[in-house]
Amino acid sequence: MRAASAITVATIRQVLGFRRAIIFGLAALAPALVFLLTTQALVDEAALDRFIGMVIGLYFPLLVPIVALIISASALGDERRDGTLSFLVLRPIPRSVISTSKIIGAIAVASALNALGAAAVGAVYGLETGSWGLVIPLVVGGVVASIVYASIFVPLGFFTDRAVLIGLAFVLIFENGVVSALSGLSSLSPWRLGMSAFSGLAPAEVASQLTDTGIANLAGLGSTLLRTMLILIISIVGTTLVLRRRDLA
C-alpha cells in the first residue's frame, strides 16, 4: 500500500509539473471564460442552449481529451523515455501495483483538471441563471471521460513516443470526424461516454436536449459507469501483463 501511494504521488508530480499545472489550469478555465463572455444578458433558455453548445462543442470534444491524453501519455511514457522504468520495476513489488498506481495517478490529474473546467463552466451557468444543478453532472462526465482516456493512453505511452500525436489524430479525426458522421460508432468515443454520464445525471430537459443534438447514441448512466470500469480493469490488466512480459531495454 505504501509503495502504491508513493508511485501514485510521484506520478502526479511527474505529469503535472509547475509549468504544466499553470498551462493546463488556464486551458481548463478557457471554456468557462468563453461561456462567460457569450452568455451575459441572455434569458435562461438561451443560456441553456449556449451551455449545451459549450459542452458538446468545446468541453467534451476538445478540452477533456486533449488534457487527458497529454497527461496520460506521459505517465509511463516519460518513465520509459527517461530510463526510470528500471528504477520502478527492479523493486520487490508486483507489476500490478506499478500499473495500477501509474493509471490512478494519471486519472487523478486528468480528472482534477477536467473537473476544474467543468466546475468553472457550471459555475458561470449557475451565476447567470441561478440554476446549479448542472455542475455535478458535468464534473462527473469530465471524470468519466478522463478515466477512459487515461485507461487508453497510459499503456499507449509505454509503447510509443508518439502517443500524444496518435491521441490527437484519434480525437480530431476519428472521434470528432468519423464518429460524428457515423453515430453508430459513438460507443467507441471516450468523450461521448463522459457525455452519457453527464446526460444520465442532468435534469431531464437537458438530457433530452442533448439527445436531440444527435451527436451520440447516449447510453444510460449505469451502462456508462459499467463500461468505464470495464475499460479501466482491462487497461490495468493489460498494462500489468506488458510490464511482466516485455523486455524493458
Next chain:
Amino acid sequence: MTLNPALVESPTIEVDDVSKWFGQKVAVSNVTCSFGPGVTGLLGPNGAGKTTMLRMLTGLIRPSQGAIRVLGVWPRTSPSVYSSIGLVPEEAAVYPSMTAREYVRYAATLSGVTDIHAATERAIDAVALDDAADRKLAGYSKGMRQRAKVAASLVSDPQILLLDEPLNGTDPVQRLHLISLFRRLGDEGRTIIVSSHILEEVERMSDRVIAVVDGRLAAAGDVAAIRSAMSDIPYRVRVETDRTRVLAARLLEESLVHGVSVEDGVLHVETGDLTALGKRVPAVAREVDARITSFRPEDASLESVFRYLVRKR
C-alpha cells in the same frame, strides 16, 4: 575447486550458456560464468554487450537462450528477490523534479525498507551527497547523478549490486570515493559487479575480471592474468606535443616503446605497458624540453586488445 576461471565456487549469480539477440544483431553469445561475493569487473569496449548482460542479470530483459539464476531464482518471475538487488544503470534513470533525498527516499519506500529516514540518510552519507541532497536532480552534474543513483541502489542494503559504468562523468575525487566505497561493499561480502571499458579503472576496484567482446566471453580471472594476456600486443597512445619529431626520436630509444609514427602533427606511440609509458613520457618530454598537451590511449587500440583476447581464447 573450480578450474574454469569464469566460474566461482559459491556463486550468487549464475549465467548458463546465455545468448541474447535483437533481431539479426547478436548482443551476447553463449556466455557461461558466475559471480560471487567481492567486486568483479565486467570489462569490454563500448558495444561489447556489458549493459545487455547486466540487464539480463536483473531480469529487465530475457535471454534468448540459456538461463540466469540470481540467488537461485530468475528475478523476472520472483520479484521478491529485488529486495536483494541494486542496479545503477548507465543512462539518466533519475527523476529531474525530485531532490536527491526524495529520490533515495522513494527508492527506500518502494524497496520496503522499514526505517526509511535512517536508511535514506545512511545511503546519502555513503556517497557523500549530504550537502547537495536537497537540490533538484535536474541541476546535478553527471557525476553527482551517478552518486545519487548509487545511493538509491544502496538504500535497501542489497546483497547484490550491479553498476553499469558508474564512474562515467565523475571527477577524480568522486572517483576515488566511489572506488573505495565499492571495495568496502565487496569486502563486506556483497556481490558487486562493475562494468567498465577501462582496464585501469576495473583494476583499481576489483581483483577478478570478466572480459566480454562482441558479446562473447573474452577472458576471465584475476586482473594480473588478464594483464599478462594483454601484454604481448601493443597499445596505441596518442600524444600531442609542441616538439613532435624531437620527442618521437627520443622515445624510440626507450625499450618499452615498440614504435612511433607521426600523423598530422600528432605522435602515435605503440607500447606493451601503458602504465609504464604514462610515467616515462613526461620524464622524456622534460629531457627534450617538449610540452605535452594530451596523452591518451586510442579507443581503437583498446578494442583491438579486447578482440585479440577473443581470438586467443
